[in-house]
Amino acid sequence: xxxxxxxxxxxxxxxxxxxxxxxxxxxxxxxxxxxxxxxxxxxxxxxxxxxxxxxxxxxxxxxxxxxxxxxxxxxxxxxxxxxxxxxxxxxxxxxxxxxxxxxxxxxxxxxxxxxxxxxxxx
Numbered sequence: 001x002x003x004x005x006x007x008x009x010x011x012x013x014x015x016x017x018x019x020x021x022x023x024x025x026x027x028x029x030x031x032x033x034x035x036x037x038x039x040x041x042x043x044x045x046x047x048x049x050x051x052x053x054x055x056x057x058x059x060x061x062x063x064x065x066x067x068x069x070x071x072x073x074x075x076x077x078x079x080x081x082x083x084x085x086x087x088x089x090x091x092x093x094x095x096x097x098x099x100x101x102x103x104x105x106x107x108x109x110x111x112x113x114x115x116x117x118x119x120x121x122x
Contacts, residue, residue, distance in 0.1 A: 004121040005029045005046060009039040009065070010054040010083075015106070019052055019083070022110050023117065036060025040068065043075055049121045052113070055084035055095065063098050070099025079120040083108055 006028050010016040013034075020030040031046050033039040035057050043051065051069070055062035062082055069075045079101040084091070087105040095103045102116045 004049040005031065006117065006121065007031050007033060007039065007042055007046065007048040007051045009033045009036070009051065009057075009062070011035055011057040012054070015054065019108070019113070022113065023052075026114060026117075028117070028121070036062070036065040039065055043069060043078065048078060050117060051078060051080045052083050052117070053080055053100075055082055055086050055091070063095060066095065066098040066100050081113075081116055081120065083113070 006023055008016055008019045008030055011034050016032050020032055024030050031042060031048065033042050036059050053062045053065060062084060066080050066082065069078060069080060080099060081102040081104060082095040082100040083104045083106065085106045092103040101120055104113060
């Protein structure tokens with residue numbers, strides 16, 4: 001069975017590396033992007049099984065990217081996990097309304113992220 005391809009999007013190189021490394025060690029094929037525009041382009045080209053997406057980024061934020069991907073017939077079936085420092089309940093609700101399947105608050109517990117990815121990657 002081929003490894004699931006996961007796109008990790010975060011403007012922080014430290015966060016991006018942490019999540020990418022965690023997923024790669026579990027056998028996932030990981031691609032990365034550092035902002036919303038790059039993420040949109042890579043989703044179209046790479047067709048990942050799942051997107052792990054930060055919210056607070058320059059340019060397009062994670063809520064905007066989530067909304068765009070979940071409303072595009074070509075990409076709406078790709079599950080999105082928002083992974084952000086925005087911990088308010090209103091942010092979580094808004095993120096899920098934009099189309100995210102999961103909403104995790106940083107610092108993310110590795111076992112929690114891996115469990116969510118395993119549930120959603122297809």
